[in-house]
Amino acid sequence: MLAIEIDKLVKQYKNGVRALDELSLKVSCGEIFSLLGPNGAGKSSLINILTTFYNPTSGNITMLGKDLCKNPEWIRTQIACVAQRVSIDEHLSLMENMIFQSRLYKVDNTTAKKRINTLIDSFELSQYLRHPVASYSGGIKRRLDIAMNMVSYPQILFLDEPTVGMDISSRKAMWEIMRKVRDDFKTTIFLTTHYLEEADQLSDTICIMKEGHELAQGMPGSLRQYTRQxxxxxxxxxxxxxxxxxxxxxxxxxxxxxxxxxxxxxxxxxxxxxxxxxxxxxxxxxxxxxxxxxxxxxxxxxxxxxxxxxxxx
Ligand SMILES: Nc1ncnc2c1ncn2[C@@H]1O[C@H](COP(=O)(O)OP(=O)(O)OP(=O)(O)O)[C@@H](O)[C@H]1O
CATH class of the missing domain: 3.30.70 (Alpha-Beta Plaits)
Incomplete structure (x- = not known):
């Protein structure tokens, strides 16, 4: 089954800007899919539609086998989205942040406890448990943000520029986390990035878009054939x-x-x-x-x- 199938998606804003112009793409279950494009290509507009914040103007989106526009509430229970701005509450402890998120998603207490322990272990966060969240580095805050969003065990995790502003070693640590999310939790990852090296190293599939539509899509190796020289x-x-x-x-x-x-x-x-x-x-x-x-x-x-x-x- 495909995680996401988009067919001729159009998003036209009220000011007349056509941010998405008959965009089509396919994301397989269990893969890391990277969306690349210059500024204004329409990446955020697409993420906002896929995470049910915006309605499309026309076109079809099937997510996990269901029509997104007809089943937005069900889709919301199956996905999680980590925005560029971290969503953790610095007045709460790491554990409280995780518990708060589990309650938002109505995960029962016993299941939540097990998942939180697994995630803390898997994301190597246990050494930070005793420190106040406000003292964490940007990279660790981002890691906690992703761990929190995994508490609901989403089938698809959306990440909007997950490593923006990080130094190369924090970025590489984040790549490891994303691979773990895919391999250990079998979650499909849909991410946007401006770092070409990141897309190259990390992705199973890459889609390059511009002016609202896809220009090229494929595995990083096969995309290299696009230059034909x-x-x-x-x-x-x-x-x-x-x-x-x-x-x-x-x-x-x-x-x-x-x-x-x-x-x-x-x-x-x-x-x-x-x-x-x-x-x-x-x-x-x-x-x-x-x-x-x-x-x-x-x-x-x-x-x-x-x-x-x-x-x-
Ligand atoms: N809410 C909105 N109302 C009107 N126009 C918008 C809105 N959001 C985005 N746009 C326009 O739609 C086009 C695509 O913008 P979008 O933010 O989706 O691109 P992007 O690829 O995410 O860009 P960036 O990499 O700079 O974040 C741009 O021309 C933008 O000005």
Whole structure:
């Protein structure tokens, strides 16, 4: 069974903005599904509809086998949503926050106790039990927020930019939590993110959207085929050398689209092997001090920029 099936969904606000424009997508049960898109693509509008806050203008949504618009109350008992702003009450203890959430979802006391202990254990929160919630770091507060939202054992967990503003080690710890939610609790995760690396590392399926509709959808590996071409990578010992070389290459129009990231030039390898041979020959002839030249697979960032029509410069 699909967790979510969306067919030609339209959301037009009263001011005339068409935030969702015949969007269609499918989310399988038990997967981590990431929604990517530039600002204003319609991600929040979609989450607000899927979590029953907004009504769609037209289109069909089936969630866990039922029509969302006809069964919003039932759907609400099956899902949980962790918004960007943490919803924990800093005047309550960790345990009180968890109990409060279990009461909201009408989980009976015995079941709630068992679930809370399992979640505290699974999310490695026991060491924080004795400390006031207000003293927790942003990452731990976010972890508690997700644990609280898991007390109802939702079938689908919506996460709106779950790692925004976190440093890389907190972000990686959060990825582990999300994998646990999927693997140990069999919960489907639907998340939005601006971090392409996060979507790449974490997701079973990614959907890239822009201007209210989907542009590409698939497993991270299969999305790489969207660019239909490999990338030429030329490495240097420092950024200045990369910039000098890119300027010289631009003058002779050898590579149509180039960008510099750290100490490297990345360019579309239009003719694959021939591009590689031509550039390699030119670098050697001109005595350019490069350190490496290779053809690499496109990254998810390359795919994102390609399908959303943004050129990296
Ligand atoms: N309540 C609203 N009323 C009118 N227009 C809205 C409303 N909410 C969103 N919009 C508009 O709908 C479009 C999509 O916005 P939305 O917030 O869904 O995109 P987003 O992908 O979540 O963007 P971001 O990544 O910046 O959060 C934008 O043009 C936005 O201005």
């Amino acid at each position: 490999n990338i030429l990578h030329i490495g240097f010992s420092d950024t200045e050398k990369a910039k000098d070389c890119a300027e010289a290459l631009a003058k002779i129009h050898m590579l149509p689209s180039m960008s510099i990231r750290e100490n490297s030039i990345f360019a579309d390898a239009v003719d694959g092997r021939k591009t590689f041979e031509d550039v390699n020959k030119w670098l050697l002839e001109k005595n350019v001090p490069f350190e490496a030249i290779e053809i690499v697979q496109p990254s998810l960032e390359d795919v994102f920029l390609k399908v959303t029509g943004t050129e990296r410069r």
